[in-house]
Amino acid sequence: MNAELQLLWLALMLYTLAGSTAIAAAVLAKRPERIILAVIVIGLAAHTVSLGLRWERLGHGPFITLFEILSSNVWSLLAIYALAYWRVPAVRPAAVVVMPVLFLMMAWLLVTSSVAGHFPPTYRTVWLYVHLLFGKVFLGTVLVAVGVAGLILLRQAGLRVASLTQLPDDVRLEYLAFRFIMVGFIFESLMLVAGAIWAQDAWGRYWAWDPLETWAFATWLLLAFFIHLRVTVRLEPWRSAALIWAVFVLAFLTFFGVPFVSTAPHKGAV
Amino acid sequence: MQTFAVIPARGDWLAAAASSRVTLVLLALLAAGIGATYALDADVTFALSAPLGLLALNLAAAIAANPVFRRNTALLVFHLALLALVVLAAAGRLTYLKGQLELAEGEVFNGQLTQSEAGRWHRSQLERAQFANEGFTIRYEKGVNRAETRNGVRWLDDNGALQRAVIGDINPLVLHGYRFYTSSNKGFAPVFVWHPTGGALRRGTINLPSYPVHEYRQALEWQLPGTNTTLWTMLQFDEVLLDPEQVSQFRLPEKHNLVVRIGEARHELAPGESISLPQGMLVYERLSTWMGYTVFYDWTLPWLFAACLLAVASMAWHFWQKCAAQPWDGDA
Ligand code: HEM
DSSP states (O other): OOHHHHHHHHHHHHHHHHHHHHHHHHHHTOOOHHHHHHHHHHHHHHHHHHHHHHHHHHSSOSOSSHHHHHHHHHHHHHHHHHHHHHHOGGGGGGHHHHHHHHHHHHHHHHTSOOOOOOOOGGGOSHHHHHHHHHHHHHHHHHHHHHHHHHHHHHHHTTOOOHHHHHSOOHHHHHHHHHHHHHHHHHHHHHHHHHHHHHHHHHHSOSOOOOHHHHHHHHHHHHHHHHHHHHHHSOOOHHHHHHHHHHHHHHHHHHHHTHHHHOOSGGGOOO | OOOOOOOOOHHHHHHHHTOHHHHHHHHHHHHHHHHHHHHHTOOOHHHHHHHHHHHHHHHHHHHHHOTHHHHOHHHHHHHHHHHHHHHHHHHHHHHOEEEEEEEETTOBOOSOOSEEEEOTTOOOOGGGOOOEEEEEEEEEETTTEEEEEEEEEEEEOTTSOEEEEEEBTTBOEEETTEEEEEEEEEEEEEEEEEEETTSOOEEEEOOOSOTTTTTTOOEEEEEOTTSSOEEEEEEEOOSOSSOTTSOEEOOOOSSOEEEEEETTEEEEEOTTOEEEETTEEEEEEEEEEEEEEEEEEOTTHHHHHHHHHHHHHHHHHHHHHHHHHSOTTSOO
16 A cells, blocks of 8 residues: 555544544543644644645646545545634534544545546636635534534433533524634635636636536525524524534535536536 | 505515515525526526526615614625626626637638527627637547647737737637637648639638547538539548547647548548539648637626625625624623
């Protein structure tokens, strides 16, 4: 096995270790946060080198095949969650929700072929990087919101582990989750704008309702709906939490499902 | 018995039109419209324009009636930018042009499109956007995966000075607002010279079907200019031009023949050879290439971009104020 894959394996093992510890810490209300963060950071470093080696070898970044997209998103989602974990203590118990999502993505990554794909000429633009960066921040902040929303839902379901009962009330948690949603919404809007600029250069139209564009717009629309619902009616925290989950599911399908079932221009036509 | 109709006061009408519950219904309608056209693969225009038009009215009413927009400038600017986006997108749909054209090497674009669609109010100025195709190179990676396209073009600017550029892939040629993009559509173009008996000499090309997509269909039927004679022309060569096992480049075959059928008669022509016909003489001069372009015109593009930036910036401003005014774990 080459260094690229070895480092990826190492990173995934460290993530699993840190993630499991974070879940245990949340359930038992223990505080080994520094160790958890340190393990994640070492994992991210190994992962970064692995991604860099592949980039160097193939001459393009991790954004062509499902393997590359999963790998780079595991990296960015963990980086953003780790940042939130470090800065916002109330987000830490959300590891119970966030880590299993990431574990699923890692498992999926492990069964995905790492064979290189074709790098289309339309991908040689700075707008691709801008678009992807905004998209990654969007998904990362929504994932943090989903974690907090998951805590509300777990409490609603009657789960009474220590760290859950010590957290602020549902109304406050909902507002915390919504703060991440607000950041996510800004970045999703930016992602759509950067994508449209790229599409104008690459395919001569800024918007054509191809499957990926349609799904991404549906996610944006659901967010707009959610934001207005929140100011229009008194939304119970658990309903708000469920809507945040719906947004995440839609975004997840857009990122990891649609590009691989459709053969539309976003795949870079021959 | 007398009945009195209840006539709402003007303010009530406005309040109803501005209702944020209406916004929710319309957003859901918009999503449903998009979902339905996506699932049915239908034309998206009506499913979009109806809810978007109603949303714009709803928003305009809200801006007029809802005091929150007077208290909160960021929110007001954001929603105004949204309104501008809808108006600009509609204006764009009414005035855009999207089309396709083909130019053989050396040929000058004369405004003729092979295919086009345009908004109802598009006023074509395509004849001003003249440019010539100076030929192209296209690199292919293994597996005949198309890599970079480089296409030389030249045109005269407004001062009559000759300008040159290389376009291709993500770099269009922009002339008078018209954006010309190279496309995956390109191929071989035999060049003929037609000497009609007693008439003036004419040089012309025919664009064979796109290569390599139609690799095994390099034939075309066409009519000799000024006659009723139909010719069937096929390009014939043995070489492998684009080898899937190697990195390669689009190029002309080193050796080729042109099969020309007129009625029952069949001719095989090498470059420089000719056929005598009752109406004149047809010379097959040489093999060249043609490039297919898409053209796109939409004057709203920079304004849309500005409205997007304004929308995102004001939304960020609003969220910032909101978060600053109310800490998440403080007293509500
Ligand atoms: C089309 C009709 C629309 C109307 C009538 C409308 C109206 C409103 C009103 C009245 C508010 C203020 C709520 C309050 O703080 O009391 C608001 C907030 C907001 N609207 Fe809209 N809006 C419309 C469309 C949109 C769309 C399409 C978006 C896109 C996302 C949007 C995004 C927002 C945001 C981000 C807020 C701030 C919410 C918050 O502070 O939590 N609006 N809207």
